[in-house]
Amino acid sequence: MKDRRLGIRGWIYGGKHNPERFLYTLHRLTGVLLVLYLSVHILVVGSRAFGQEAWEGAMRLVGLGNPVVRFFEYLLVVVVLFHAVNGARLILGELGFTIGRPRRPIYPYPKESIRKPRPLLWILMILAAVYLAFAAYNFFALPA
Numbered sequence: 001m002k003d004r005r006l007g008i009r010g011w012i013y014g015g016k017h018n019p020e021r022f023l024y025t026l027h028r029l030t031g032v033l034l035v036l037y038l039s040v041h042i043l044v045v046g047s048r049a050f051g052q053e054a055w056e057g058a059m060r061l062v063g064l065g066n067p068v069v070r071f072f073e074y075l076l077v078v079v080v081l082f083h084a085v086n087g088a089r090l091i092l093g094e095l096g097f098t099i100g101r102p103r104r105p106i107y108p109y110p111k112e113s114i115r116k117p118r119p120l121l122w123i124l125m126i127l128a129a130v131y132l133a134f135a136a137y138n139f140f141a142l143p144a
């Protein structure tokens with residue numbers, strides 16, 4: 001029982017390193033990043049309520065147009081897309097669409113709940129990667 005109490009280490013190391021475990025860590029990490037980003041985003045956009053000057057000051061502060069900031073904007077697309085696509089996968093699983101019907105547990109127990117939804121995992125991640133390749137082209141190859 002003791003080894004199950006991993007605390008924050010459990011975000012990275014869970015005893016098993018299957019793809020689902022890895023996506024769990026990434027989902028939590030991207031969720032926390034989104035909360036942080038949205039907090040800053042609301043403050044920055046809210047500056048518009050204090051007039052044109054405050055808005056332009058906020059835009060200068062966040063470095064709008066700076067190539068490094070542009071790169072971080074692209075990373076934001078990566079974070080949002082991953083969280084949304086993986087979130088859709090989790091919702092489908094949690095609603096029971098991808099895990100199959102429960103069966104009588106006969107030894108050796110099949111890992112149905114992991115094996116069945118796994119193709120969906122790869123399909124969604126490949127779709128996300130294709131989208132991110134287009135987004136990278138849009139961000140970095142096309143004129144701003």
Ligand code: HEM
Nearest residue numbers: 027028030031032034035038083084085086087088090091
């Ligand atoms: C397309 C929109 C989104 C979808 C489909 C989505 C989906 C999900 C799902 C299904 C979970 C639960 C994961 C689980 O079952 O363990 C979750 C967790 C979470 N989401 Fe989202 N989400 C979205 C947008 C956001 C946004 C905008 C934020 C930030 C403001 C956010 C922050 C979080 C956080 C912090 C968690 C908890 C992560 C954890 O406990 O491991 N999500 N999301």
